[in-house]
Amino acid sequence: MLNALSRRALLAALLATAVALAGCGSKDDAKKADEKKAEAVKPDPLKIGFIYVGPTGDAGWTFAHDNARKAVEQEFGDRVKTSFVESVPEGPDSERVVRDLVGQGNKLIFGTTFGYMETMLKVAEETKGVRFEHATGYKSAENMRTYDSRTYEGAYLVGVIAGKMTKSNKLGVVASVPIPEVLRNINAFTLGAQSVNPKVTTRVVWINKWFDPGKEREGAVALMDQGADVLMQNTDSTAVVQAANEKGKFAFGWDSDMSKFAPEAHLASAIINWAPYYKKAVREALDGGWKTEHNWWGLKEGAIDVVALSDKLPAEVKALVEARKQGIKDGSFVIWRGPIVDQAGKVMLAKDQVAEDKWMHDIKWYVKGVQGAVPK
Amino acid sequence: MLLEPMRSQLGVWRIERRPAATAWMRWASPLLALLLTAVIAAMLFAMLGKNPWQGLAVFFVEPLRNAYALSELALKATPLMLCALGLAIGFRANVWNIGAEGQFLLGAICAGWVALLDLASLGSVGLISLLLLAGMLGGMAWAGIVAWLRDRCNANEILVSLMLVYVAQLLLAWLVYGPMKDPAGFNFPQTPRFSAASVLPKLIEGTRLHIGFVVALLAALAAWLFMFRARAGHALQVAGLAPQAARYAGYSARRALWTSLLISGAAAGLAGAFEAAGPLRQLTPYVSAGYGFAAIIVAFVGRLHPLGIVLASLLLSMFFIGGELAQSRLGLPNALSGVFQGVLLFSLLACDALILYRLRRVV
Missing domain, CATH: 3.40.50.2300 (Response regulator)
Known part of the structure; x- marks a missing residue:
C-alpha cells in the first residue's frame, strides 16, 4: 500500500519537474530567437576569453582581473563579448580550457597566472589566428605577449x-x-x-x-x-x-x-588596476597595432x-x-x-x-x- | 538493523532491513542516482536563471560532442580510473587506503626524476618503460610505508595514508623549489621540461590522449581477473568480508594487507607517472588536481567493480569538464561541478539505503 503510494508520488514529482523544464525551454528559446534577429545586422563582436586561477570572489588577485574584464565590457560595449573560466588549476587542465576557449571562437585570450605559460605557448604556436596575453610570465611568441604590473x-x-x-x-x-x-x-x-x-x-x-x-x-x-x-x-x-x-x-x-x-x-x-592595460590590449586587437611586447605598468599608467x-x-x-x-x-x-x-x-x-x-x-x-x- | 521508531502524526515508523534486497537494483541504483542528480541539476539551473536543457546539455552532451572532446574526457578519466581500481581492491579487503593522492604524487615525482636524467641512449621505448616503472615503484614505496606501520605498529591505515598525502605534497614542493628547480626558470617553482624522448605515444594524433588510457583499461581487465578469477584475489576479499573465516581457511591477513596496499600504491603511482609524462611534461607544485581523492568517489560509484569503475571515472571526468564548459558557455560558477559530485554520491548512498532498508509503519 505504502509502496504503491510512494511510487505514485515520486512519479508525480518527476513529471511535474519535466513539465516545468519544458516550459522554461520554450520561453528561453523564443527570447533567443528574438535576440538572434537583432544581432544579425551588427558586425560580430570580438570574443575575449579570460582564464582565472582562483575564484572571482570579492577580493584579491582574480577579483582584480575580473573587475578589469567588466571595465572592458563597459568600455567597448557590443564590440566585444567576454567570458571567463575561474578556478582553473595550474596544470594539465589549463590546456583543455585554453583550447576550448579557442574552439569557442575567442580571438583574444587572457591567462592570468604564471602557471599557464607553457600551456598558452603551446596552444599559441598551433593557433596563429588567436592572440594570447599572459600575465607575469617570461615566454612569448609572435601571437603571445606578456604583461605585468609594478x-x-x-x-x-x-x-x-x-x-x-x-x-x-x-x-x-x-x-x-x-x-x-x-x-x-x-x-x-x-x-x-x-x-x-x-x-x-x-x-x-x-x-x-x-x-x-x-x-x-x-x-x-x-x-x-x-x-x-x-x-x-x-x-x-x-x-x-x-x-x-x-x-x-x-x-x-x-x-x-x-x-x-x-x-x-x-x-x-x-x-x-588591470583595466588600463586590458583596454589597451583590446583596443589594439580591435583596431590594429597589437604586437609582441612586454608591458610592465605601474603608478604612471x-x-x-x-x-x-x-x-x-x-x-x-x-x-x-x-x-x-x-x-x-x-x-x-x-x-x-x-x-x-x-x-x-x-x-x-x-x-x-x-x-x-x-x-x-x-x-x-x-x-x-x-x-x-x-x-x- | 532496528532503529528507534520515529513518531509523527502519521503514525509510528521504523527503518528496517529488507528481508532480501532486489539483486538487479544493486546495479540500477547508480543509474537511478545519476537520474536524480540530473533532475536536481536541472532544478539548480532553473534556479540560477538558466535554461535547464541547455545546462544539462553542457554537462552530459557537450563533453561527448566530437572525437577531440571524447579524447579529453578519456584523458581526464585515466588517472581517476587507475587510482580507483587500486583503491577498490584495497576496499574489498577492508584495507582503507585513502592516500592515493600521495601515492599518485610519488609516482609523478619518480617518473619526473627519471625523465630528467640524461638517458637518451635508452631510446624512447626504454626511457618511457623505465619512467613508468619508476612511478609504480614510487607509489608502492609510499603505500608500503602505510602497510609497514600497520603491520609493525598496528597504526591505523586510514590516518597514516591520509597524513602521507601531506608529506608527499611537501616533498614535491621542496623538490620543485629546491633540488629539481629549473635553473633557467627565474626561480619559479618548476623543473625543466622533459626531453622529447619521454613523450608518450598518442592514441589519436592531434589530441593529448596517450597510451595511458589503454593501460588503464587493461588494468581494469587485470583487476577483474584478479578479483574474480585468482585465488589471491579471493583470499583478499574473504579477509575483508569475514576475517575469521579467512583465518580458518588459512588466508593470511598480513598478506592481504600488504598485497592490497602495494597494488593500490602501484596503480596510483602509475597514474602519477602517466600524468607527469603525458599532459604535464614537467613537475610543478600543481601535479595533481585531486585525482587521488576523487578516485574514492569513483570507486564507490563504480561499486568497487572494475567495469563500474571504468564507467564511473568517465562520468566524473564528464562532471569536471562539464563544470568548465558551464562557466565559459553559460557563465555559471565553478563550484557547480563540486555540487554535482556531492549530489551524485549522496543520491547513490540514499538509493543504496532504500534498497537495503525500508520504512515501515508499525503503529
Whole structure:
C-alpha cells in the first residue's frame, strides 16, 4: 500500500519537474530567437576569453582581473563579448580550457597566472589566428605577449605608512612563493619603511601558496606573536587583514581594496588596476597595432595605486604618501636608487645608481633589515 | 538493523532491513542516482536563471560532442580510473587506503626524476618503460610505508595514508623549489621540461590522449581477473568480508594487507607517472588536481567493480569538464561541478539505503 503510494508520488514529482523544464525551454528559446534577429545586422563582436586561477570572489588577485574584464565590457560595449573560466588549476587542465576557449571562437585570450605559460605557448604556436596575453610570465611568441604590473610601487608606499605607524619597529610579511616578484615586494616594503624609520626590521613567513586562507592566517598570527605590529601580505585572501583586526594590529590590503574586511586594522590597500592595460590590449586587437611586447605598468599608467587610506593615519603621513606617489608618477622620485645593500651589507646597487628593469627581475636576495634567509 | 521508531502524526515508523534486497537494483541504483542528480541539476539551473536543457546539455552532451572532446574526457578519466581500481581492491579487503593522492604524487615525482636524467641512449621505448616503472615503484614505496606501520605498529591505515598525502605534497614542493628547480626558470617553482624522448605515444594524433588510457583499461581487465578469477584475489576479499573465516581457511591477513596496499600504491603511482609524462611534461607544485581523492568517489560509484569503475571515472571526468564548459558557455560558477559530485554520491548512498532498508509503519 505504502509502496504503491510512494511510487505514485515520486512519479508525480518527476513529471511535474519535466513539465516545468519544458516550459522554461520554450520561453528561453523564443527570447533567443528574438535576440538572434537583432544581432544579425551588427558586425560580430570580438570574443575575449579570460582564464582565472582562483575564484572571482570579492577580493584579491582574480577579483582584480575580473573587475578589469567588466571595465572592458563597459568600455567597448557590443564590440566585444567576454567570458571567463575561474578556478582553473595550474596544470594539465589549463590546456583543455585554453583550447576550448579557442574552439569557442575567442580571438583574444587572457591567462592570468604564471602557471599557464607553457600551456598558452603551446596552444599559441598551433593557433596563429588567436592572440594570447599572459600575465607575469617570461615566454612569448609572435601571437603571445606578456604583461605585468609594478606591484613593488604599492609595496613601497605601504612600507612608508608601516614605518610611520609601527610602535615595535617590527614589520611582518605573509609571503607566497619565493620568486623575484615577491622578493622585490618584500624589499620595496622594507625600503619604504626604512626611508622614514631606519630602525625597522621585517620578518617573513612563506606559505608557498597564492591563495590559502588557513595558512595565510597562521602565518599572520605567527608574525604577530613575534612582535610584528604592522603586516603586509603578498597573498590573495583577506585572512591576514582579518587576523590583524582580531589581534588589534595593523595590516594592508593587497591586490584589491580590503578595507571592509578589517575596519580597525586596515591602514590602506595596495591595489592593481588591470583595466588600463586590458583596454589597451583590446583596443589594439580591435583596431590594429597589437604586437609582441612586454608591458610592465605601474603608478604612471594607472595600473598601481594605494587606496582607502585609513582615518587613523595622521595628515602628514597621508601627505607624504601622496608626495611619493606623485614623485614616482612624474619620475622625480625613484624607489631603486643606490646605495642598496643586501643582508650581509654587500652593495647590490652603487650609490646614486638607478636600477634597470633587468636588475629588478633578477632580485633573489633580501635587503638589509629583512630577517631570515631566502628559501632555496 | 532496528532503529528507534520515529513518531509523527502519521503514525509510528521504523527503518528496517529488507528481508532480501532486489539483486538487479544493486546495479540500477547508480543509474537511478545519476537520474536524480540530473533532475536536481536541472532544478539548480532553473534556479540560477538558466535554461535547464541547455545546462544539462553542457554537462552530459557537450563533453561527448566530437572525437577531440571524447579524447579529453578519456584523458581526464585515466588517472581517476587507475587510482580507483587500486583503491577498490584495497576496499574489498577492508584495507582503507585513502592516500592515493600521495601515492599518485610519488609516482609523478619518480617518473619526473627519471625523465630528467640524461638517458637518451635508452631510446624512447626504454626511457618511457623505465619512467613508468619508476612511478609504480614510487607509489608502492609510499603505500608500503602505510602497510609497514600497520603491520609493525598496528597504526591505523586510514590516518597514516591520509597524513602521507601531506608529506608527499611537501616533498614535491621542496623538490620543485629546491633540488629539481629549473635553473633557467627565474626561480619559479618548476623543473625543466622533459626531453622529447619521454613523450608518450598518442592514441589519436592531434589530441593529448596517450597510451595511458589503454593501460588503464587493461588494468581494469587485470583487476577483474584478479578479483574474480585468482585465488589471491579471493583470499583478499574473504579477509575483508569475514576475517575469521579467512583465518580458518588459512588466508593470511598480513598478506592481504600488504598485497592490497602495494597494488593500490602501484596503480596510483602509475597514474602519477602517466600524468607527469603525458599532459604535464614537467613537475610543478600543481601535479595533481585531486585525482587521488576523487578516485574514492569513483570507486564507490563504480561499486568497487572494475567495469563500474571504468564507467564511473568517465562520468566524473564528464562532471569536471562539464563544470568548465558551464562557466565559459553559460557563465555559471565553478563550484557547480563540486555540487554535482556531492549530489551524485549522496543520491547513490540514499538509493543504496532504500534498497537495503525500508520504512515501515508499525503503529
